[in-house]
Amino acid sequence: MSFTSFEFWLLVAVCVTGYYLFPARIRWTWLLGISGLYYAAAGPGFLLYLLFAVLTAWIGGMAAVSGKKAAVALPLLLDFGMLAWLKYTNFLISCLNHFPGVTLPYLELLLPLGISFYTFQSAGYLLDVYWKRCEPERNPAKLALFISFFPQLMQGPIGRYQTLSPQLTQGHSFDDTLIWRGICRITWGLMKKIVLADNAALYVNRIFGAYTDIRGLGFQGVLMYSIQLYADFSGGIDIALGIAEMMGIRLDENFRQPFFAKTLTDFWHRWHITLGTWMKDYVFYPITLSEWMRTLRQRSRKWFGREIGKAFCIGIANVIIFVVVGIWHGPAWHYIAYGLYNGLLIAAGGFFTGSFRKWKKSLGITDQTAWFRGFRMLRTFLIVNISWFLDRSVSLGQAWQMFKDSFGSRLWSVTVIDPSDPEKCMVRFLTIAAGCAVLLTVSILSEKGKDVRGMFLKLPWWGRILLLTGAMLLCALYGNMDDGGFIYANF
Amino acid sequence: MEELIQLLEEIQPGVDFANSTSLIDDGELSSFDVVSIVGELEAEYDIRFRPMDIIPQNFNSAKALYELICRLKEA
Amino acid sequence: MRIFKKLLPFASGLCFFLGINMLLNYLIIPYQFPRMKIHRIETETFQDLILGTSHGSSAIDPEVLTEVTGRSSFNTAAGGQYPRDNYYLLADACRQHRPERVIIEYDPAYWISKDSFNRNARYQLDVMALSPVKLGYFKDLCFAGDIRYVLMPWFLYNDSFDRIAKNVEIKRSEAYARYDVSPFADGGQVCEINGFTPIQDKAEGDRSIPDLEFSDENERYVRINAEYFKKTLQLCEREGIEAVVVTTPVPAETLAETEPFYREAHQRMEAIAAEYDFIYLDYAWPSLGAPPEEEAFPVWESQCFSDGEGHMRISAAQKFTRLLAQELSKN
Known part of the structure; x- marks a missing residue:
């Protein structure tokens, strides 16, 4: 279902x-x-x-x-x-x-x-x-x-x-606040999925599906894939959490504004959170506490010194974790490469932690410096988007081809999904843009610790009904008619 | 206990081990930091951490960590 | 009492949501042929009932059919009509006005295509009278379908909001109340009161040859369509209705490019004909090299059709219907 x-x-x-x-x-x-x-x-x-x-x-x-x-x-x-x-x-x-x-x-x-x-x-x-x-x-x-x-x-x-x-x-008592919060969350999830993800999917499917004919739009493809994947997956999670919440059951959060991440490690603490914590508690820690890792830690301290030796062992554990994550995504080499990409980058980051700390100190930069925060977010966003070439492509060859072709003069095309109907393409594109603007606003509020659904609850009951009805009408107006299903439903 | 705090500050500079009681819950220590600390403490005190010991309650404060080390030394 | 007060906003919200959508359905969804067609099959009995796709609705003229066979006939075929929809239309007719014979137009191109967000079917479901047949149709068409398709079908027409004023004018007219066809007159396509949708001889459509083939990817759609087709045949058996399956003519140029497809379509239908009792008349078959002992049906040239797919123009359609009627009169 x-x-x-x-x-x-x-x-x-x-x-x-x-x-x-x-x-x-x-x-x-x-x-x-x-x-x-x-x-x-x-x-x-x-x-x-x-x-x-x-x-x-x-x-x-x-x-x-x-x-x-x-x-x-x-x-x-x-x-x-x-x-x-x-x-x-x-x-x-x-x-x-x-x-x-x-x-x-x-x-x-x-x-x-x-x-x-x-x-x-x-x-x-x-x-x-x-x-x-x-x-x-x-x-x-x-x-x-x-x-x-x-x-x-x-x-x-x-x-x-x-x-x-x-x-x-435990049987929970009826509380109409929970029903409102649940319905609000469900509607938000449906909007993300139907209005944002399904429309972005049109671009993703076209650009990735016809990559040998439509060359050069790789970066548009992965950017749209960022939107599709996040809206689709987090939308589905919102629906799951909303349903449970209506019955007084709080499932664990799975996303925390992942595109505001400052580092790739931070990204994985905000994206598919429960998979990350599962891997940490049931794979990462047991690996790092195992005898062979203990032996490796002692030896690498001797060979490389304390800091590098530590980073080396944690790096090995990270690479193993992310290869497992990659394999979990699917039985294909490009998924394994996706896992390796993440694992190796995070492992490499570990080697430079001490150096980064020194450079920042010498330049008078802290993690709170505004431009530096922005730079880190943008850098992480770029790194994550490059990884999507490996995740979304059907083969390593396609991923490499599309990545190479992206460095051409053609960066963007609104009408690529249907060149014969530019008006319809523009409507879809503007829908995605408007959806992203709303999503960004809600994300910024959430990042600042605001209870967005709490704001919704402050409205009078008829105000909530108007808002929810409006949201569903938007799903009907701007949603797509391709029933693509949820991306993670086959996992 | 002071020796432990000193060691922890060497392993993980910039973290307030002396006063904080929610090092994990507040995100001051990441899983990588935990693993670094575990590795160093095993070498320093000749103890063995088990997966069941790696829970937030044992790493939220220097005091909790100290009590864990004592338990592991007795075992 | 407290619980009732807490539940009232939710009940009000649901009523408001359903009410808004009923209004939008009224405003946005136009008056279409199936409303007239379904009304007629629910209130009148016809000896011959034609089921099928837009090929069938434009190729078979009930007036010519009746003239030759002497039997009353009605054409329920329409664009977007899949075997599932044929089944439920026939089941609906059989509730009180069972036909004696059903002519099922078989378009194999439909069998290999995915049926989703089907406008025609959704409209038909709405205009059908409430009955166990309608409930069964709802279950098969919508139950597992998108929630917008079920509760907000107006979204299927979200490219024609400019027609709202016209829709309301038509729905408030006497012609609409009488299930008349006159409101269709200024639309893109005309429908006659007997269900025939003639395409004028001057009409010119898309001449490109469709890309048709049976493949592993579309085999699951073929399976579903075949199941509904067999259900229709089983219904005919139960109700004592004579079944005739017809593939309308296909342009010679199209056949030349898609011969393997139409050949396989014919073989698949022959396989079903071995299990069930019905007459199968494939007007595309002779052009595919039928054995000499079979009747020599004519080859239909491209000027008989308005497009590459095979929608017949009125003159050719009436000629074809005469041929078909003569064939049916023999049996």
Whole structure:
């Protein structure tokens, strides 16, 4: 069920209404039922994969509390093994087929909805039990709800058991403020997706899809991709968070004005936040605390000195993390290259931390100096946009070709999506520009710590209705008619 | 405790280890800083951090870190 | 009472939103052929009912058909009409005015194309009388569709806001209340009261040859369309309706470029004909080298059509309808 489909919103309406009609102590079972229905609607066969994940997490959790490594390793292996099998087998086959004499047939494997997200979520639970950060859940139904809660199934955020499960199982009282806040957030998410992302997608699809014919518009393509990806992904997250909020459940934030980031590291603390914190807690720290990393740290201190040795080890860990992030994005070399690009740049930054500190001191610059802040934001924005060549292209060859061609005289074209109808193109372009202006305003207010939805709540009820209706009418007026779906829905 | 604060200020200059009680929560220490500190403290005090120890509560203040080091030394 | 007061703004908001959209639908969505057509099939019985696409609506003249066969006939075919829409139109007619025979115009170009944000279907759904058929149509057309398509269908016409005044004038007229065709007279295309949408002999459209092929990418659309087509045949079986499937003529120049496509389309329909009981008349087939023992249907030259796709001009359409009617009278 797509977030923009009628059946999905009917399900949400039924879910929220039913939630408050049921007695508080069994409201969680209603949520479980709705989540199961949502998942089964995608395909009854997919439900089996979800049940498999729930079963391994439940049994694994009960066993992992013993502290034995094998007790947690086996369910993790099963879960990630399932994910790897479904997502990466054909990629492996395609790599092997490049060898002379090898012609392995491709397998028909369907990727169950949200498998990347719920696999990470249940793996996090298993490790938290193993590391005694939480008690194992003895009720399999409650654990099933944590893993399958439907608003986050399609594209996250990736939740933590300790903070999410108590909220899911506690029956929250009706509070009309939460309903208003939720509806406001949902409408904002729909606007971002329908008005901004879907229109930017027209440019992205055209420029990337016909890159051999339309040359030179690479930078326009990645800029539009920035808009599309951010509006699409954060829009979907807003919808998920808004739905949960209507029932008194606070899911974790996944974005924090990422394009205001000062460094690439800062960007990854603001973009897909829950993936970043998951990687930090369950991959980065275990790697850096492992024996082989300890040995490497001691040796690199001896070879390179304290500072460089430290940066070297953290750099290695970063590269590993980001290669994993790249692989998570998809089974293709250009995604791995995308991960490497980010990892290597962040690792390189670590080597120069001390030097940067000295240069800034000698030039009398601090991180609060206005022009320097602007410079850092622009620099980071450029670095991130270059990475989109690797993310959005379908091959390394395309990424390189488009990047090279971008340094020509032709930088921009409003009519590239349909040269036969320049007026329509201008309308779309202005829609994107206006949408970005609104998004920028809201982002600046949020960055300054203002509660934008709080401002919405200060309006009288009829004012809120007018605003929300107006927003939906804008979605109808300026939205696109290509049903492109959500980018991260197939992860 | 003072020795620890001195060491921490050497590893991570510019951070107020003496007074702050929300080093992680306020973003004064990043995950890279945590890893740097862990590496140095393991070498200095001959202890082993485990993944379960890397939680905000243990790194939010020098005092919390000191108590963790004591626990790890006893183990 | 407190809960009621808290819920009142939400209920008011929903009513306001739905009300605004009903108003916009009234203002922006113009009066179109399907309103007249669906009214007629819901209130009158025809012996022959024609279903299909714009090829069918411009190639088959019910007046000529009736003249030759002596049977009453009506043309419900329209541009944007997919097999799903044909199925529900027939089901709607069968509620109270079941036809004796249905002539289904088969345009394989539709079968390979993606059907989304379908204006024609959405309008048809709205003008259909409330019944289990309409509910089934809603479920199949909209339920999994975009929320704008369901609640705000006026957005499909967001390129024609300049017609608002004209729309309101028509909807307030007697002709509209009588389901008359006179309001269509000054539009781009005329529709006659029997559903025929004739294209004048002088009309000139896009002569480019469409790019048509069955592929892995469009196989899923073919599957969906084939399923609805079979549902239509099953409905005919249940209701005792004779089914005839017709592919209208295709310009010779187009056939020359797209021969593999039309050949495969013919073979696919032959495969379905092996499972179901219906007559299949492919007026594109003879030009593709039909065996000599089959009837020699004529080859249709480009001047018979207004465009490269195959929309017949009125003179050629009436000649074709006569041919078709003679064929139908034989069986």
